[in-house]
Amino acid sequence: MTQPPSQPPQGQPQGGFGPPPEVPQGVPPGGSPDASPATPYGSPPPLPHGAPPPLPPAPPTPQPGYGPPQQSGPYAQPGPYGGQSGPYAPQPPAYGAAPGYGYPGPQPPQFPGAPVPPAQLPPGGGSRSPFKRRPALMLGAAVAALLVIGGTVYAVTSGGGDDDKPGAAGGQAGPDLSPPASGPADAAGGDDKGGGGTAGADPDNLNAGRKAGDAKVLWSKDAPDAPASGANADGMWITDKVAVKTAYKEVFAFRVGDGGTAWGPITFPQKICAVTPQKSADDKIVVAYMSGASERAKCNKLQTLDLNTGAKGWSGEVADGALFDSSLSVELSLTGTTLMVGRSQSGTAYDLNTGAKLFDKVKYGAACFPAAFAGGARLIVVSSCGASTSTEHDEVQELDPKTGAARWTRPIPKGWAVARTYSVDPVVLYLTDEDKKSWNISTLKDDGSFRSEVSVDESFAPVCGWAILERDLQGCQGVATDADTLYLPTEANEVVAIDLATGKEKWRVKSPAEQPMLPLKVEGGQLIAYVEPPYDAGGQVVSIPVTGASHTPTKLLQNPAGAAEVENGFYSKAYDWVDGRFFLSTTRLSGKDALKEKLMLAYGK
Numbered sequence: 070m071t072q073p074p075s076q077p078p079q080g081q082p083q084g085g086f087g088p089p090p091e092v093p094q095g096v097p098p099g100g101s102p103d104a105s106p107a108t109p110y111g112s113p114p115p116l117p118h119g120a121p122p123p124l125p126p127a128p129p130t131p132q133p134g135y136g137p138p139q140q141s142g143p144y145a146q147p148g149p150y151g152g153q154s155g156p157y158a159p160q161p162p163a164y165g166a167a168p169g170y171g172y173p174g175p176q177p178p179q180f181p182g183a184p185v186p187p188a189q190l191p192p193g194g195g196s197r198s199p200f201k202r203r204p205a206l207m208l209g210a211a212v213a214a215l216l217v218i219g220g221t222v223y224a225v226t227s228g229g230g231d232d233d234k235p236g237a238a239g240g241q242a243g244p245d246l247s248p249p250a251s252g253p254a255d256a257a258g259g260d261d262k263g264g265g266g267t268a269g270a271d272p273d274n275l276n277a278g279r280k281a282g283d284a285k286v287l288w289s290k291d292a293p294d295a296p297a298s299g300a301n302a303d304g305m306w307i308t309d310k311v312a313v314k315t316a317y318k319e320v321f322a323f324r325v326g327d328g329g330t331a332w333g334p335i336t337f338p339q340k341i342c343a344v345t346p347q348k349s350a351d352d353k354i355v356v357a358y359m360s361g362a363s364e365r366a367k368c369n370k371l372q373t374l375d376l377n378t379g380a381k382g383w384s385g386e387v388a389d390g391a392l393f394d395s396s397l398s399v400e401l402s403l404t405g406t407t408l409m410v411g412r413s414q415s416g417t418a419y420d421l422n423t424g425a426k427l428f429d430k431v432k433y434g435a436a437c438f439p440a441a442f443a444g445g446a447r448l449i450v451v452s453s454c455g456a457s458t459s460t461e462h463d464e465v466q467e468l469d470p471k472t473g474a475a476r477w478t479r480p481i482p483k484g485w486a487v488a489r490t491y492s493v494d495p496v497v498l499y500l501t502d503e504d505k506k507s508w509n510i511s512t513l514k515d516d517g518s519f520r521s522e523v524s525v526d527e528s529f530a531p532v533c534g535w536a537i538l539e540r541d542l543q544g545c546q547g548v549a550t551d552a553d554t555l556y557l558p559t560e561a562n563e564v565v566a567i568d569l570a571t572g573k574e575k576w577r578v579k580s581p582a583e584q585p586m587l588p589l590k591v592e593g594g595q596l597i598a599y600v601e602p603p604y605d606a607g608g609q610v611v612s613i614p615v616t617g618a619s620h621t622p623t624k625l626l627q628n629p630a631g632a633a634e635v636e637n638g639f640y641s642k643a644y645d646w647v648d649g650r651f652f653l654s655t656t657r658l659s660g661k662d663a664l665k666e667k668l669m670l671a672y673g674k
Contacts (some may be wrong), residue, residue: 275670277631283607284626287650287673288328289635292666293319295658302668304344305654306376307647308352313376314654314669315341320356321668322379325650328671332379342368346543347403347445349421352376355401355408360386369396371410373421383424390415390431402444402543407470409448414438416450418473428473437464441487441540446494451487451542454480463487465498467517477517485509489533490542492550495520495569499545512555512569521572528560532587534641534656546644547587549596554615556588556596564588564598566615578613578620586622589646591615597646598622602637606630610651610672626651628672635667649673 275286292302293316300317307313311322311331318340322331339359348354355373359366367389373382389395390412400411406421409430416439418427430439430450437454440463448470455461463481468474481487481500488508489499496513510523531547549556554575555567562580567573580586582600589597595612600622602608607628613620628636628651639655646652654669 273635275632275635276629279629279631280627282627283629284651284672284674285629286632287326287671288323289632289670290314290321290323290328290668292316292655292658292668293321293334295660297660297662299660300340300658301342302654302656302658303341304346304354305643305645305652305669306348306352306354307645307652308348308376309648310377312652312669312671313354315344315356316658316668317341318358320374322376323669323671325648325671331377335374335379335381337370337372339366339370343399343401345401345403345408345444348376349403349406353382353421355403355421357387357399357401357410367396368398371408373408373424382422385419385424387412387417400442400541402442402448404444404446404448404470407444407448409442409444409470411439411442414440416442418470427471430468430473441542443490443493443542445543447496449490449493449496449542451540459483465496465513465517467496479513479517486540487542488540489545491531491545491548491555495550495552497550497555497569510555512572521569523555523567524572525565525567525574527557527565529557529565530560530585531558547585547599549588549590551591551615556591558585558587562586564596564613566596566620576620578622581611581622581624582609584608586611589644597625599644599646599651602628602633604637605633607633608636610646625649626672626674632670632672635670638667 271286271289273289275289279285295317302314302316304315305312307325310325312325313320313322315321318337319334320337320341321334323329324331337356337358339362341356341358343357345355353373353375355371357368358370358372360369369387369389370384371387372384374380375382387396387399387410391414393414396412398413400409402409402411403421407427408419408421410417410419414432416430418430419425420427430442432438433452435455436458437452438456439450440453441451443449443451448468450466450468452464452466453461454464460483462483463486465479465481465487467476469476484502484504485500486503487498488501491497491499491510495515496517498511498513500509500511501507502509512520512522514520531545533545534541535544547558550569553569555569557565557567559565559577562583562585563577564580564586565577566575568575580600582603584601584603587599587601589599591597594615596615598611598613600609600611607630609624609628610626611622611624613622625646636653639653639657640659641656642653643656644651644653651672652669653672655667658666658668
């Protein structure tokens, strides 16, 4: 496939698949990782029908500025699956925000929703996108039964094929797993030093000027030291007892109520390079860390952790696959008690509780190589097939998490790539066509057959991280689903509810503030959403009824203005709403000693 029509930031090499490396020396705080995305897969868009309209002019060059990462995308045109025609296109969200850190110099256009450096905006923010176009229809009724790709007819399959057979292939060796360790992890007792800050206190006076009815910062934690080039702080997991966060080489655990240290911190010998976005039903996660500090080091060391106690489970090392299939970088995901470790062209599944190898997902068919995995309620794999041939295309499969057998296979037409999975249950795919600069959102039924594609004429604006060396299928926030509905934020600071049976709009609601409103989850018949803060005020957490005639947001929390600078200052962030508390954390440390960075905050009544 050709590269998208954009150039990486100056001085940054392009990458392949795998987790993003660290930002090199010289990149400003919160700046770009040391490789620009070879394929900047990004956020969501809708669908078009027919011949693509002329592309809009290139977006204005953003200036170095502040706020969370933006998304951009002058992409829209015909969808991959035949069907109808129509000019749709995603757009770049431009977050207006308070002091933060951006990228120097001109910024290239990205795929719809692909993150780009934040541009400085006047107080109150501004438009997220200069483009107004529609999405491309790709999975139309014309392909209800069969898909024609490069002259070859493909049908949805159920099981069967080489991919149904567990076991290594191509000379791939199994992982070297050590016996499970016993006892608690490197516990440091119940002090309050983990991550900095003092439990139950407000040393930075973040609650100053609280108004009647405002929530408060329950606790906050300073970020630990990081290299001058910066470091990742991926993952955030909340249980009824603890809030757990990684940062560089460490894992911290704080009591949800007062922020006191619950256990640890646990320090790994090298930097943490991958984590499971999900936690298991019994509150376990898996962390991967580097084998060394050299440029040839691999992201192949695994460690399971109990979130509530810090106890270490089994640990092990992931072996390389066949030629060109290495563990220089890996992706981790959990489905039930199955840990999936994805390499560049294959994956290996382990039992989360014992470390026993369950199966390998390797090359199948004529030339289909697993390229990315997504976990959660289902285990989904996206494979790249027939590279550099006339039948080059992606395929999506659901795997049995215990055996690796394909429950169904869905070929994607040539030219289209599965960039993100907005949901795995139901399956909602965000696809891009690099050459035609188009995007599409399609949903599948439980058997992998076509269900619908979004046909709403809108500029959607979820928040998606960099997909630099990998597709990062589950790297988007600000998207929520239930069994029948997809909820997406728009550039116009609305949330649109889309019927998954038809792809059409059910309803939409405006943000209660002139700021983006990002869906978090659906619980108790309510959509929970985060209203991002303006530069001089706190954000909000709201609930929106998903049924009935009225969808007016109800404020659950109003974050205090005294914490607005911190809330606005994260270059990129993770957030969650659990048991009436709102948790916010950074996902990238700048490593600049002159800056007093926050790692995590908890808000509540």
